[in-house]
Amino acid sequence: MKSLVEQKxxxxxxxxxxxxxxxxxxxxxxxxxxxxxxxxxxxRFSEYVANGEVxxxxxxxxxxxxxxxxxxxxxLTGARTFTASASAGLALMHEMLFVTSGCRAPVVMAIANxxxxxxxxxxxxxxxxxxxxxxxxxxxxxxxxxxxxxxxxQAFRIAEHPxxxxxxxxxxxxxxxxHSVENxxxxxxxxxxxxxxxxxxxxxxxxxxxxxxxxLDPENPMTMGPLAFPxxxxxxxxxxxxxxxxxxxxxxxxxxxxxxxxxxxxGDGLLDYYYLEDAEIAAVCLGSTAGTVKTVVDELRAEGxxxxxxxxxxxxxxxxxxxxxxxxxxxxxxxxxxSMSFGGYGGAVFHEVRHALYDYDKHPFxxxxxxxxxxxxxxxxxxxxxxxxxxEILEKNRxxxxxxxxxxxx
Amino acid sequence: xxxxxxxxxxxxxxxxxxxxxTEFLTGDWKTYKxxxxxxxxxxxxxxxxxxxxxxxxxxxxxxxxxxxxxFCKGCGICAxxxxxxxxxxxxx
Numbered sequence: 001m002k003s004l005v006e007q008k009x010x011x012x013x014x015x016x017x018x019x020x021x022x023x024x025x026x027x028x029x030x031x032x033x034x035x036x037x038x039x040x041x042x043x044r045f046s047e048y049v050a051n052g053e054v055x056x057x058x059x060x061x062x063x064x065x066x067x068x069x070x071x072x073x074x075x076l077t078g079a080r081t082f083t084a085s086a087s088a089g090l091a092l093m094h095e096m097l098f099v100t101s102g103c104r105a106p107v108v109m110a111i112a113n114x115x116x117x118x119x120x121x122x123x124x125x126x127x128x129x130x131x132x133x134x135x136x137x138x139x140x141x142x143x144x145x146x147x148x149x150x151x152x153x154q155a156f157r158i159a160e161h162p163x164x165x166x167x168x169x170x171x172x173x174x175x176x177x178x179h180s181v182e183n184x185x186x187x188x189x190x191x192x193x194x195x196x197x198x199x200x201x202x203x204x205x206x207x208x209x210x211x212x213x214x215x216l217d218p219e220n221p222m223t224m225g226p227l228a229f230p231x232x233x234x235x236x237x238x239x240x241x242x243x244x245x246x247x248x249x250x251x252x253x254x255x256x257x258x259x260x261x262x263x264x265x266x267g268d269g270l271l272d273y274y275y276l277e278d279a280e281i282a283a284v285c286l287g288s289t290a291g292t293v294k295t296v297v298d299e300l301r302a303e304g305x306x307x308x309x310x311x312x313x314x315x316x317x318x319x320x321x322x323x324x325x326x327x328x329x330x331x332x333x334x335x336x337x338x339s340m341s342f343g344g345y346g347g348a349v350f351h352e353v354r355h356a357l358y359d360y361d362k363h364p365f366x367x368x369x370x371x372x373x374x375x376x377x378x379x380x381x382x383x384x385x386x387x388x389x390x391x392e393i394l395e396k397n398r399x400x401x402x403x404x405x406x407x408x409x410x
Numbered sequence: 411x412x413x414x415x416x417x418x419x420x421x422x423x424x425x426x427x428x429x430x431x432t433e434f435l436t437g438d439w440k441t442y443k444x445x446x447x448x449x450x451x452x453x454x455x456x457x458x459x460x461x462x463x464x465x466x467x468x469x470x471x472x473x474x475x476x477x478x479x480x481f482c483k484g485c486g487i488c489a490x491x492x493x494x495x496x497x498x499x500x501x502x
Contacts, residue, residue, distance in 0.1 A: 104424040165423065204422040207430040214424060223427040235418035236425050242418075 003263030007185040014145045014177035015040035017184050018084065018110040018170070021152035023048050024192035025108075028079035031059035031070035035089040036122045037174040038112040042084060064089035068096040068107070075105035076224055078215035080156060080199055083107065086174060087114035090128045094135070100167045101136025101240060103225050104214070106159030106199075107167040109137075110152060112178035113287070113338075115374045123375020124174030126286065127339040130348045136240050138168040138247055139316040141286040145182040147266055148172045150258060153192055154269075157254045162202040163246040165214075173288040173338075175375060185262070195258065244317040251314055270319035272311035275301060276326055279308025281390035284327075284353050285336040286312050289371075289378060293336075296383040307387050312349065323356040332365040332390040333357075336406075338372045346370075346403050365393050371406035382406050436463070440484025442499035444477055450496035451475075457488035457497065 012020060018041045022030070030049075034042040049058040057074075061067040064085050075081040085093060090111055100107055111129050115121040129139060138158060142148040148170065155168040172178055187195075201213035204222070212220035228236060248270065255269025266272050274294055276282060283293050290311040300307040310326050312319070327333060335354070337347025344351065350368035357366060369386055372378045386406070393399055422428050458466045458475060465481040466488060489497040 102425070202423070204424070204426045205428040206422075207427045209428075214426065223431075224424060226425055226427055228425055231415055232421070232425075235416075235421055236423075238418040239421075239423055 001259065001263040001265060004261050005187060005191050007187055007262070009183050010186055011181050012145055012149070012184045013040065013179050013181045014142075014148045014172040015112060015179070016044055017145045017149040018152050018172070019044035019048070020186060021149045021192070022082045022108075022110075023054050024187065024189050025082070025153055025156050025196045026080065026193055027054070027056050027082045029057045029059070029071065029074035029081045030083060031061050031067045031074065031081075032083045033061050033064045033067045033085070033089060035064070035086050037114055037124070037178040038084045038086040038089070038110065040178065041110055041112070064092040065096055068093045068100060068109075071107045071109075072096060072100045072103060072105050075100075075107050076103060076216050078199060078201065078217070080160070081105070081107045082109070084110040084112070086112045087116055087122075087128045090132060091116060094132065097132055097135035097137060097167075099225065102236065104165040104240075104243070105167060106156075106165055108152065108155045108159055109167065109169050110148075111169050111171045112174045113171055114174040121374040122174075124176055124178075125338045125373045125375065126171070126173075127373075129169060129171050130339040130341075132169075133316055133348060136166065137316065138164075138166050138244070138251070138314065139171060140168065140314050141171045141312065142177065143266070143272070143288055143290045143311065145177060145180070145184050146264065148177060149184050149186065150262065150264060150266075153195060154251075154254050154258055156196045158247065158251055160199050161250045161254075162200055164243050164250050165202070166240070166243050166247060171287065176288040185264075187262070191261065195261065247317050248319060251317075266313055267311070268322070270314045271322045271326055272313055273326055274309040274311070276308040276310060276330070278306055279330050280306040280394070281332045281334075281387055282308040282310060282327065282330045283334045283336060283383070283386060284310045284312065284349065286315065286349060287338070289336060289338065292378065292380055293383050296380050296387065299380075300384070300387055305387065305391070315349070315352070318352055318356075320356050323353060324360050327357065327364065328360075328362075330364055332367075332393045334367055334369055334386045334390055336369045336371055336386075340370060340373070350403075365390075365399050367393070367399055367401075368403045369406050370403070376407060378406055435480045437478075437480040437482055440482060441502060442484045442486060443479065443502050444482065444484070444486070444488050444497045445500050446477070447496045447498070450494050452494055452496075454493065456491050456493065460487050460491045462487060
């Protein structure tokens with residue numbers, strides 16, 4: 001695909017790519033609290049503020065709970081709002097994550113994925129965001145620093161779309177993406193500004209009987225975040241589910257529009273397909289691991305093995321039908337989880353993918369690989385072993401161990 | 411739940427209130443109700459100030475106060491604050 005505009009190449013790590021994208025997206029308010037491996041995002045952004053490169057109100061808060069609370073309040077007044085966190089910081093935001101999505105505040109947050117304590121560990125895995133997957137936030141997982149930059153810009157358009165109005169997390173693997181420098185193509189500022197547009201607001205009926213734009217405005221007073229009793233609470237939750245469904249289409253549209261300008265695409269924006277058309281065996285994974293898996297798939301294809309990969313880019317909303325369709329003709333599937341669901345029979349991604357395949361007549365062999373916890377490396381050799389296991393499953397026509405651990409010492 | 415309650419497609423998103431709070435009567439929450447001894451009451455209006463629900467009104471035309479039982483939740487703050495003990499909380 002060819003790009004419609006001239007782009008320049010910068011050497012950025014994933015965190016810097018986030019900060020650069022947020023700067024170009026014309027953010028009004030950033031409230032944040034630094035935490036490894038997200039720190040560079042907040043540092044870079046505060047430099048932009050100090051240098052006068054942005055007009056953003058930058059609020060240093062005393063905790064992540066306060067950071068998200070400030071972002072929520074700012075967002076409700078109509079401000080474009082951004083923050084970033086990781087691990088324990090995201091966990092501390094837990095309560096406010098639900099309040100933000102329930103208030104339909106389109107806050108965008110970058111998460112540099114990191115393991116949760118205890119034992120304390122600053123390195124990468126996806127335990128932090130997996131633990132928040134039911135918080136009503138859209139979750140986009142990026143494969144490389146370029147996708148991080150592209151996804152943050154897209155996230156504002158998705159979050160603020162009147163049919164969606166949900167907060168978005170852009171997830172980048174801690175250290176593998178947050179701290180690794182890559183060549184990143186960036187747009188001129190005006191292109192991003194044009195793409196993200198000015199924030200739009202739907203109209204709501206207020207207590208004065210008026211239809212007013214959904215934002216706090218003294219001219220049109222309205223009550224936000226009220227008490228809802230058993231007679232109405234459920235209806236508001238159903239609205240959030242509808243917004244998630246709408247998001248599937250909006251994410252695709254925004255992705256396609258962006259791809260036409262940038263010349264870069266990530267599958268259909270929801271799922272990234274790699275050699276799946278005729279694949280007999282396939283892996284399913286999220287995030288930066290897909291880069292390693294693609295290299296292994298290339299090698300296997302050169303050897304004549306019909307291997308493929310499905311990368312889930314958006315875990316929420318889950319592209320349920322897309323997953324079924326993508327894995328339609330695959331005979332054995334390895335679902336990779338970089339987090340654990342203790343006592344849950346496999347990891348979260350395994351649950352989602354196997355669940356999608358249940359309604360599907362063919363019931364391919366589906367096994368789970370838990371890997372990379374606490375920043376443990378996963379090598380191309382280990383990925384090859386996963387594909388070898390899948391071949392063995394097909395030869396024996398049965399699964400002996402449905403849940404396996406990659407590179408774990410017994 | 412009644413048939414007058416709206417479905418999820420009809421109501422404002424983000425739980426923005428489409429009716430003022432004065433239409434949500436909270437008076438039926440109470441167990442005890444404040445009853446005033448008109449002889450003891452000095453009309454000092456401390457109860458009006460202390461009522462957390464604004465459910466005690468000064469009626470200038472009558473030169474007296476009035477409890478609004480459709481909003482009074484029966485918390486008893488008025489009875490507790492009354493300097494002449496003119497308010498008694500009685501079981502409804």
